[in-house]
Amino acid sequence: MSFDTQLKTEYQDKVVWVTGVGQGIGLSAAQHFSKLGAKVIGFDKHFSDTTCLYKSVQCDLAKLTELEATLSELVAQGLAPYNLINVAGVLEFETIEHLSLAQWMQCQTINNSAVFLFIKACYEHFKTTQQGSIVTVGSNAANTPRQKMAAYCASKAAVTQLTLTAGLELANYGVRCNVIAPGSTLTPMQTGMWRDESGANNVIAGFPQEYKLGIPLQKIATVDEIARSIVFVASQLSSHTTMQVITIDGGATF
Template sequence: MGNRQFAGKRVLVTGAASGIGRRIAERFCETGAEVVGLDRLAGEPGLPFRLVQVNLADVGQVEYVCKGLKAESTRLDILVNAAGVLRTGPAEDLSADDWQACFAVNASGPFYLLQHWIPVFKKQRAGAIVNIASNAAHVPRSGMTAYCASKSAMVSLSHCIGLELAPFGVRCNIVSPGSTDTPMLNSMVGGNDGYRLLVTGLPDQFKLGIPLGKIATVDDIAETTLFLASDLAGHITLQDIVVDGGATLGA
């Protein structure tokens, strides 16, 4: 992909303070885009893009931020919903807060943003949306009920929005990562030893392992996202690309 592939493009990326969202935002900057990141956290100093703090689960905050961004420019070329929350545990042990937190960030947040920017995309009759879901939306995961259900909701939301926007020339696709080297995964599995178990498999959790024999990097996910947002994917919409080294075995 060319070094200036997205020169002059205005890009909005959620979850941009860390992990996958941050790397996606950085890669868009590196390819010439004007990037605005959204995140509940302030982020580290020295990010190459502007980061706006917002709780995406709060519809009022989302409205306030979107109105401010529209006041700066009524154009938006690319929207990437990468923010995510993971709460784990057996279904009977999950609290109402666990359940609601996953849906609020993983499904409702993208919906709130899309409601504000869909009219912009329709008016432009151009643009691309990429939603970051999970391979957990494709296969059941023991101890991940709230996360799986919320990411499945995000996938369905993406397909419906994509169908509505297709007549306007706007594409909407999904990237579904598997286990990826991020602070969230590291803290969940306990570092390199946990990564090795994910690669070889966890039969008690019905995880078969990763055929490619490695954990994904944030660049693996970012490059797929940039491809789907680019003109190279100009006839691709309503698709869900699973980036998990074969862990779902084509499910």
């Protein structure tokens, strides 16, 4: 049986939650799961394409109390996920000296605390069904500090350990939890840091003055490259993989 056939068999009518489906990696992941037959429930503040979604949930991940109630309601409706895919994230680009408390909290809340609520909302379901998996999109910046990215790096380090701890706790129930850690990927978050049209070339070459290596593969990742990795790790094709951080950055942090 081909990999594609195995995936379609596994995902037919399965409920998959994906956060951050408004654009970028989240949208690409939602599209890939949908093509495999999954019923994708997508979460975001704004949506650019809902054709791949079984249900769209408009929400602000920074409003934790409202988010907790929304997730509880979905579970009560019988829409708890087979796969939970945490993609949504924000970047605050500023030195520690000039970083405000509000900016710091924005990163911690959306990138980490919201993921905690998603995992917690699905926890009992995963224990009961004893199937499925959680994949969190972290970052290679969780282990490699970047100038002007203290809030982001800290939040991604925290959510990495949150996900791995969930994997340890859920291992006895056969539920796997892994982290996909991308490097520079062609998303609005990435291009938002570019000063001009040479941005891509600069990222590939690296910034020695900022102690940032370039990318040995000489290219920036596409959202589809990251999304395909998410699908693989989430699926039974990767059935013996849990509590792992899989870095996909073209060799930038070797």
